[in-house]
Amino acid sequence: MxxxxxxxxxxxxxxVLSLAAAGCGSExxxxxxxxxxxxxxxxxxxxxxxxxxxxxxxxxxxxxxxxxxxxxxxxxxxxxxxxxxxxxxxxxxxxxxxxxxxxxxxxxxxxxxxxxxxxxxxxxxxHQDVLIRADDDTIKKPADLNDKKLCSVTGSTSAQNVKDEIAPKAQLQEYGGYSECLTGLENKVIDALTTDDSILAGYAAQSEFKGKFKLGGFKLSNxxxxxxxxxxxxxxxxxxxxxxxxxxxxxxxxxxxxxxxxxxxxxxxxxxxxxxxx
The missing domain is CATH 3.40.190.10 (Periplasmic binding protein-like II)
Known part of the structure; x- marks a missing residue:
């Protein structure tokens, strides 16, 4: 880094921009x-x-x-x-x-x-990271995402980045929203959810999910x-x-x-x- x-x-x-804005700022x-x-x-x-x-x-x-x-x-x-x-x-x-x-x-x-x-x-x-189930001991490093079902929201670049750069054999699943990915993760329909670690931590910290998930700590991007x-x-x-x-x-x-x-x-x-x- x-x-x-x-x-x-x-x-x-x-x-210079600030001077210009001061002289002709939008009403x-x-x-x-x-x-x-x-x-x-x-x-x-x-x-x-x-x-x-x-x-x-x-x-x-x-x-x-x-x-x-x-x-x-x-x-x-x-x-x-x-x-x-x-x-x-x-x-x-x-x-x-x-x-x-x-x-x-x-x-x-x-x-x-x-x-x-x-x-x-x-x-x-x-950092871009992954969220996995708390009892999952099969995903310990980014390469372990190969052959796993990886979820992110439709149109997101996060999951595609993992598939293109980190784990090309990951099975990419795109859902309409992160809450759907979380439901799939909880029900073992998917194996991991990826986006910014701050967003993942925010979801994992919710009372209904407390103790169910953990972050991978992979720091896939800044x-x-x-x-x-x-x-x-x-x-x-x-x-x-x-x-x-x-x-x-x-x-x-x-x-x-x-x-x-x-x-x-x-x-x-x-x-x-x-x-x-x-």
Whole structure:
């Protein structure tokens, strides 16, 4: 793993963009400096432990806790937050249109996405991994996935990555959602579920699944979760300051333990702001 820092050229480009945005910003863009007490934050609604809207209308998960902390540092109480669902395919559009102030939604920082939006953070280093049954002792290393029934959601690249790169003989099963994969895993219809370890830990930590599953701990990829903002937004620097404070005062560790602890998730230490692990 090779961490790299944001270059001086990139920082200069961001400064130029911020000047341009200040001069000709979109009238529709969300603006937390306008005196409006409300702040709109994009999260996932369907990832337990990460970002979840519960049946009673509450919002829970690590991303929710991080976003709530950041919002408070920006001057907004929890009651000021308007949560908005940010599905993976919609995240860049939501930011570019100004529908949200920022997005914290298991949002991996990639060069392609950085062409469209800016990222604060990273605030979590996750890895692609597999979830298996707690009593399964046949899958101890990635190669053991060969000839196993491997599940992920339809359209996901995670399972295909394993099949292409790690275990070409794995039997790929694509379901409509992770909950279906979990049911199949529990009923021994499939042998393993793959996606980011943070998402897997969130599912495994749910009370109905406690003790039933375990993570493989394979670290098949590096996923640097960042908080997305509009390109050129000065919110990026403010959010970075908030994230640094969250780590320093222990709130980051507390949020990890609260949301992932029951799954025995062996998280990486809090990443350094502006350092992406390749």
């Amino acid at each position: 090779k961490p790299h820092k944001v270059t001086a050229a990139a920082a200069a480009a961001a400064f 529709d863009a969300a603006d937390t400096s306008s005196g409006d007490e409300k702040i709109t934050i994009g999260i996932k609604y369907d990832q337990p432990g990460v970002g979840l809207k519960t049946p009673d209308g509450k919002y829970t998960g690590f991303d929710v806790d991080v976003a709530t902390y950041v919002a408070k540092e920006l001057g907004h109480e929890p009651g000021d937050i308007e949560w908005k669902e940010a599905k993976s395919a919609d995240r860049e559009t939501l930011l570019q249109r100004g529908d949200v102030d920022f997005i914290a939604a298991s949002y991996s920082i990639t060069p392609e996405r950085e062409q469209k939006v800016d990222f604060a953070g990273p605030y979590l280093l996750a 996923e640097n979760y960042g908080i997305g903002v509009q390109q050129g937004s000065d919110l990026k620097a403010q959010i970075n300051t908030a994230l640094e404070k969250m780590v320093e005062d222990g709130s980051w560790d507390a949020a990890v333990e609260k949301n992932f602890g029951p799954a025995n998730y062996k998280n990486e230490p809090a990443p350094k702001i502006g350092v992406i692990v390749d």
